[in-house]
Amino acid sequence: MSIARRLASECSDAFEMQTDDAKRQLTPRQKLALARRAVVPESILATDDNEINNAFLSRHGISATNIRSSGLLPLGLRHRGVADATALRTLGFDAIDLNDASFCASSISAFGADDVTRSFILTAGDAVAIAGSTAVMQLGVTAQKLLEACAGAPVQAKSVVQQMEPRGGALRGVDVRVILDSGLRAQTLCALGYSADSLREQTTMCTDRELRLLGF
Numbered sequence: 001m002s003i004a005r006r007l008a009s010e011c012s013d014a015f016e017m018q019t020d021d022a023k024r025q026l027t028p029r030q031k032l033a034l035a036r037r038a039v040v041p042e043s044i045l046a047t048d049d050n051e052i053n054n055a056f057l058s059r060h061g062i063s064a065t066n067i068r069s070s071g072l073l074p075l076g077l078r079h080r081g082v083a084d085a086t087a088l089r090t091l092g093f094d095a096i097d098l099n100d101a102s103f104c105a106s107s108i109s110a111f112g113a114d115d116v117t118r119s120f121i122l123t124a125g126d127a128v129a130i131a132g133s134t135a136v137m138q139l140g141v142t143a144q145k146l147l148e149a150c151a152g153a154p155v156q157a158k159s160v161v162q163q164m165e166p167r168g169g170a171l172r173g174v175d176v177r178v179i180l181d182s183g184l185r186a187q188t189l190c191a192l193g194y195s196a197d198s199l200r201e202q203t204t205m206c207t208d209r210e211l212r213l214l215g216f
Helices: 003-023 028-035 041-046 054-059 064-070 074-078 085-090 095-099 101-111 113-120 124-130 134-139 143-148 154-163 176-182 186-191 196-202 208-214
Strands: none
Touching: 028 041, 028 064, 074 101, 085 101, 085 113, 095 101, 095 113, 095 124, 095 134, 101 113, 101 134, 113 134, 124 134, 124 143, 124 154, 143 154, 143 176, 154 176, 154 186, 176 208, 196 208
16 A cells, blocks of 8 residues: 555544544543543542543643543544643653654644644654654655754754655755755765755755855
C-alpha cells in the first residue's frame, strides 16, 4: 500500500475514533488509567465525568502518558476544556506524539493544522521528531519549516534531512540561506546526497556566493 493510501486509511480510522472519543463518557477503566498514580481509585471512580476537564487534569498533574493510555484523543480533550494546541502541549504532549496518525488527525480536527504546527514545532528536536513521518503530510509542514527550527543546530538539521525523502532530492523550494543558518555544510550535505549542482537546482537564492559559504 502506498504511503498516501495508508495515510488516508489511517486518517479515516482516526476520524471515527476521535468522533466517538469526543462524545463518550469515560468508562471506569479509562478513569483508572487516566488517574493512575495521581488520584486514588476511589476518588476518580466517584468523580462525575463532566468534572474531568482541563482544570482537573492540570490540578492533579495528570500526565500525557496517562491521558494516552486512557484512550482520550485531542478532540475529546477539547471538549473537556483544552482550548488550543498550546494547552495540549502544556499537558505534556510533544512532537513525538504527532507520529501517531490518529493523534495527529485528532489534533488537527480539534485545533487546526496551523495551530498544531505553531505549538508543536518549536525546536530543532521537534523538527527531528516529525521529519519523514506521516505527520509532515498531515500538517502540510515543509522542509523549510523543519530546517528553520534547526537554526544553529547542525546535528539536528542533519538528522532532519537524513529522514526526508527522496534522498538527495528533498530540499526543493528551501531557501539556501536557511540551510546556511542551520550550520549544515558541504561535507555533511554531500554525505546526505546533495551536491552543489543539486542544491543550485533545488533551492532558492542559491548563488555562487552561498555555495562558497557552504564550503563547495
